Amino acid sequence: MQYILLYENCNNLKLPFDEFLKANAMIADLFNTGDPFELAALDELDELKVLTRALTLAEGFALFLVSCNQPYQRQQLIDKLKCYEPQMTIQHIEFDEPIHHLLHALPPRLMEPRPDAVFVSGLEHSLPTVPDAHSSIFVANLNATRDSFSGLLHCPLVLWIPEYVLLAIWRGAPDFFSVCSEYYYFVSAQNEMTILSHVTTLNEIREINNLLVDEKWERIKSVKALLSNYYSLPSKQRDYQTENRLSIQLAQVYYKLGDCQSALETNNQALLLSRQIFDRDSEAYVLTNLATIYLTLRKNNKALKYYNQALTIYRESYNRKEEAYILENLGVVYLSLGRLDEAIEYHWIYKVSVEIVTEKLERWAIWA
Structure with missing residues (x-):
């Protein structure tokens, strides 16, 4: 209880x-x-009706902070609110890139004639990792400009933000927080986010390979949003296995787009988490991905290091199929380094491994 x-x-x-x-x-x-x-939160519809009434009663500028961790839920709530008040002109400004200064970012985006209310979302992109969010430049600028928003807007301003952003503003921008008229909370059921994450990670490698460039960028946006949602949850509600799969997928999309630096950074985060949750399969998979990226960058010695670490794990788990794949790649690396004897040795071991795997598959087919 x-x-x-x-x-x-x-x-x-x-x-x-x-x-x-x-x-x-x-x-x-x-x-x-x-x-x-x-x-805790009130019933979603009741809370939304309270927010709607507050918007209709507001005279001039008013600041409302709405805590909502799920982007898809946020959009559903905004759509419902618009249905409640069809006569109200609401402009929804969504930021998909980091900004340093909300006060400066709003004016060029405001519609004419000015709306009856301005909704802002996507501010989580402007904050760093959760522990340091309150000390970011964005939060400091919010605090410094708290009295200037009323001069820019003569209507309600509603910030739709994850809970960790709300707490970052409370900690790092107390002056800005003090002018807030009201706070609202919308909490999604945990299983909804788990289902959405599962759909996002399903058949990920095949899907990523088939995505167009624009679709890959959309995938990056959706996966980063899901990860942001998980980071905002209390630790006991976080699903670290799913977070890890999402990070691995995000790194994979970066790599397919040719952004090797982002792929390396994201894979290193996934490697750390894999070790923290003792997920040896994921650890080996991420080590293989890191090695492949370094091979692409022609940093063969680093590729060799990570392939050998992955090989150790696959041998411990008797995963002969992945072991054969690593052995083949090690042969390629040694060949690139001009170490022909070792390249030939690993190519021979690879062929033996493939024969063993093939024999097992044929045996299973007969038994089936």
Whole structure:
């Protein structure tokens, strides 16, 4: 059972947000429930109706912060809200690249005539990793320009952000946070995100190879959004296996686009996570990917290092098929290095491994 306060229930007490979080922390400590920031939410439709009414009643500029971790859910909520108030002109500005200054990024994007409300999403792209989010340039600029937004906009401004961004603003931009009129929370069921992640990772290698360039960039965007969602969850709700698969897939798309540097960085993150969760199969797979990238970059000694590490794992797990693949690639690397004797040796071992695998497959076919 969770003993968590609803911020909306504290409104009549005029309880500041920092005091609200402290109260949650004390309750969580008292009942040993864990993460004090795992906030409960009202029924989704009720919460959305409250937000809609607040927008219709607002006069002039007002700032609303909406915590919503799932991009697809966010869009569904915005579409529903527009249906509730079809007479209201709402402009939705979505950032898909990092920005340093929200106040400067908004003016060239605002429509004419000016809308009745401005929704902004995608701000998670402007913050670094979760632990450092509150100290980012973006958050500092929000704090420095808190009084300037009312001069730019004469209508409500609604920021649709993941929970970790909300907490980063609270910690790093207290002046900006203080002008917020209200906060709203929308929480998705965990299984919805797991299903979406599974669909994204299904048959990933074959799908990635068949994607057009624009589709690959769309895949990068969707996978990064899913990863951002997972990073924003309390640790006990995170599915690290799925996060790892998504990171591996993201690295694969980068590589197929020729962005070897991003592929290396993402694979190294996946390698670290694979080791942390003791997933030896994924570790070997990522080591193989790193070796292949280094081979592409003609950094043969590094390729050799990672292929040998992958080979050790595949031999430990008796994965003869992958072992044969690594042996073949090692032969190619040694050939590139001019080490012909070793290239021939590994080519011979590779042929023997292929014969063993083929024999096993034929035997299984007979048994079947």
